[in-house]
Amino acid sequence: MDKEMTLEDEVGYLNDEELVQRINELCIEIYGEEYFEIFGFEEYTREQRLYQMRYLQRKSDILVKDLSSNREGYNFLDLWREYWNTRVVLNADACDIYGFVALSQLFNHVRVERGVKDDLRLHTCIIMPSGMAKSEFNDILSEFAEMVGKTCYSVGEFKINKLIGEINRKIVSNNMRINAFSKKDRGWVDPIEPGILASFDYVVFDEGEAILDHKKIRIQALLDKTMNRIGSKGNMITSTDNRIHSNPACSIVITSYHLDSYTHLFKKGLFPRMIVYVQPEDPIKRTKTSEYIVSAIPSFVDDISEAEKQRKDKENLQNKLRKKLKEEVENLQNMHKDTETIYMRAGVDEIINEYINELRNIVPGLNPEQIEAWESMVSRISVNFIKVAALFAMMNYRNYIDREDAHNAARLLFPAMRSVAFYIISNNTGRNEKLNRLVMRLRREFIGMRYTKEEWYKVFFKSFGAGESSSEKLFALLIKSGKMRVLKNKDEGTTVYMLS
Missing domain, CATH: 1.10.10 (Arc Repressor Mutant, subunit A)
Structure with missing residues (x-):
């Protein structure tokens, strides 16, 4: 009740129409949508409007404060953003998500103990219209992997045996020809060729729509297992003949254009295990992306040497940022080479629970069908939240989660959760x-x-x-x-x- 009075005191000078306008401004700031798109067309009392305003202010507090930077200077995320922005424009949310997927593989030896030992790997699915630089996102990740001594594989053929592994029949024949039936026998060669999922650090599905189809149940189940805790029984993938077993430790990245429906993926295991980001068709963003591509071409007024200087300056900047990023990664790896477990400052658990509650209730007024899809999607949000918070801590040279890490995790996850909520609403509201x-x-x-x-x-x-x-x-x-x-x-x- 005190909070209600405080808020009424704060906005008491506003009449009802002005109050609606203030709430509308918050809706645009938080969701990019106007008031009626969030709260519908119902008639509300002033008390209900004040509740709406409190609801929105809590969301705004998450987005307004960016505590991601190290107080002592640039950290990994700062450098990642700078490098990303030399390659891609207008995709700040995807930038941060990719940055943390990249970071998570640097520390997949670290665990968060929550009754079970959870690894810190993150996985993402980015759904956007065609022509929005999704392939460029994956190129940046691939270059980063090479830069820091990690491996990245872009899957072209969606064949189960390639993902799990297969028996090389030619090697089997050669072994039999020389009577070599095990590694104890002279000349024996292992005929098992490891699968993609167990052989690389980042596995990217650039044309992800081919595996997101509702008919691709087996591949989706395989990716579900890959994303389970490293080393757990649920993480083991097995060939149909039961001869090949492995526990993949990779991070999964899927990029896709829009399909007619992804509802089956929200209600089952694949999407809830990932950070999913859905960007609807946006003519303004598409135009600006096109303009950026054209304007990025070096140009000149009087002499072509001006264009050559532009090209070299940009190349030098990118090389400088690559070097700084690599140095920062080396410093982080050196700092955390002996880190096995991430801890948490007392009291931060309550803050995390508050933020998770805000994310679970990211938009109001879902109907029963929308709630079913949404609740399935957010069923694992606490796991990803803790992982992101832990990575923020490690990025800032700590082995424990503090208040600012909880806030930063909420801020990073908010745009992704918001995008999914609006996708579910748009596909379940006629x-x-x-x-x-x-x-x-x-x-x-x-x-x-x-x-x-x-x-x-x-x-x-x-x-x-x-x-x-x-x-x-x-x-x-x-x-x-x-x-x-x-x-x-x-x-x-x-x-x-x-x-x-």
Whole structure:
């Protein structure tokens, strides 16, 4: 109750319309969506609006503060971001996710003990429209792996035996020809060729849509096992003839364009084990990406030597950042070469639980079908949260999780969780459902009213906080669906509109 009074005191000078506008600003800041997209078209009391504002302020607090930098100077994430930005534009969220997947393989010998010994590996699936530089993300990861002495493999053929391993029949024949049947026998050669999953540190599925299809159950089950705790029974993958066994320790990266539906992956094991990021089609971002590609070509005004200087300057900058990044990795590995376990400062567990609760409740008002998919997706969020927090600690030369690591983990995971929530909402909320909610809300107060288009825009603004662009979309939706009739105002000769 005290919090309610404090918030009322803080915003008491705002009338109801101004309060809606303030909440709308928070919605745009946090979700990139306007008020009605988050809270719908229902009519709320002032007390309910204050609850909405508190709800949003808690989310805003996660995003506003960036505590990722080392107080003493640049850390791994700072350097990773700088290098990434010389290659890719407008993908800050993917940048941080890839950075932590890369970092996690440096410390896969470290464990977090939570009743069981959990490794720190992270895995990700990035879903974006085509032409948004997804392959470039994977190239950066591959170059990083080579830079720090790790291995990266981009899977081209999605064959089970290539992923698990296979028996080389030619070697078997040669062994039999010389009567060599085991390693004790002279001339014997092991015919088992290890699979991709057990042989590399990073395994990338660049054209991931081929394995995300609902028919690819066996490959998805194989990746599920790969992502289980290293060395556990659930982590062991086995060939169909039971002759090949391994416990993969790699990190899985999947990039894909949009499929019609990923619902089966949210409800089963694959996506809940990963940091999933879904970017919808965005014409503005696509245009800016295209512009960046063109503008990145070295150019000149008077002499071609100007362009050559631009090229060399960028090349020198990238080489300088690669060197710094490699040095930072070496320093971190040296610091943590004897680190076996990550600990936690007393009291941080409560903070982590609060942040996890905020992430689990990242958007309000899910319907039952959406809740089912969402709850499946967030079932393992605590595991990934702890891993990210542990990596933030190690990145800043500590072997224990502190308050700032908990905050940073929430901040890194928030955009990914938000993107998944909106994907689930968009695929489980029909256009008719949204339209019906809008019409029901308007009919309560505006049935029979004859307004010009501009006057309806003011209604949308006052009732839902809708800006001009959103008002245009809402108005067009009502007209196209036949829920808004076009009339002539005989007295004034103007066009007016009325709800049907």
